[in-house]
Amino acid sequence: MTPLRKSFQERLEELERDLNFMCNVGIETVEKTRRAFLTQDFELARQIIDGDDELDGFVIQIEEKGVEILALQAPVAIDLRRVFVMLRIATHIERVGDLCVNICKVLLSLKGARISPEVREKMSEMFKRAIEMLRRSLESFRVRDASLMEGLNKMDDKVDRINRAFLAGVNGGDREEVETTVRILMIARFVERIADHAVDIGEDVKYMITGRFVE
Template identity: 45%
Template sequence: MEGRKEFHEQLDDLYLELLRMANATLEVLERTKVAFRDGDIETAGRIIEGDDEIDQYVTRIDEGGMELLARQAPVAIDLRTIVVIMRMSQELERAADNCVNICKAIVNIRRYTLSPWIKENMDEMFRWAIKIMAKAIDAFKERDPDMVEKLVRMDDTVDRINREFLTTYDRESENETELVVRVVMTARFLERVADHAVNIGEEVYYMVTGEFAD
């Protein structure tokens, strides 16, 4: 006998809302990457303005999750799924906030010409950040607890590129302090995006296994 049908339908709706938010966040990341590469301040401005949309996802998911917790008293996998969806929405929202920060940097450095070194390395950093976030979302979709190990290894690569911005790049551009700071900060923002993706992987591990990832 199938019980609690309505509750499980509501839980499915919450799950789908998070997937929509995850897709929206990935799209923001992609658009931020292009805006940085092209120095496109109009797109950067639209991303900054559009952050409200991501915040609204968080509000809807929080409200939906709280309602299910209060009214349905979920347990076991249902409880873990709701808690993880609510936490994941926070991680995605912070990842999107980092894109907003990058877009503000794009506006601030519009008068500078980016060197091929910056473009190439930042592009690589963007590609890794997007890849790791997409993998984390796949882990959630596929309920794959083992993905977290792969995410940690990918994050190591992002950390390495981020360190290169701190070590290699600043010596090249010592005369352009604002550019140095903004570019180094952008790399740092992307490194944080990757950290949020790893957190999502850990949440998925907890959701599926009931144990906390090491």
């Protein structure tokens, strides 16, 4: 490989390092959000809302580097797919961060509300699965192993089922109870969206590895 091409590969590696760092921060944010919900830690929720700028900053940095590589190096084939997918993953993780912020904002409005142990348990399960899905899709990117994505859709179905179960459990009550229920439903929907991003990342990684778009 020529020195110029070597430096190009080094820049791709650097971009991937930045992305991996961002992904770790993203997963950590979802874990913190789960903890904030389960322990009703409103201070932690505020920290997560304030900390979102960090993920936004990462995505801008990654986009700038990625666009520069596209413009100056005109990558093709696997290099092109790698840059393209890295930019997409960064956007997914940024949106995961936004969803965590949304969850925390709703959580703050639940101050003083009673959340039943069943709801806590179901939400914890949803969070756990969404986090596991994110970990798995990002690991498949790191090790370039499309087989890790197998089962991702099944896990997503389970998350969807729990989300629907929240809706099925709605049966009226006084105004305060209805408001709490609506907020819980919103949080469940946001967690479900996080799981959807994990599925999308998995599909992007599959494209990077095989060169074929899958849905």
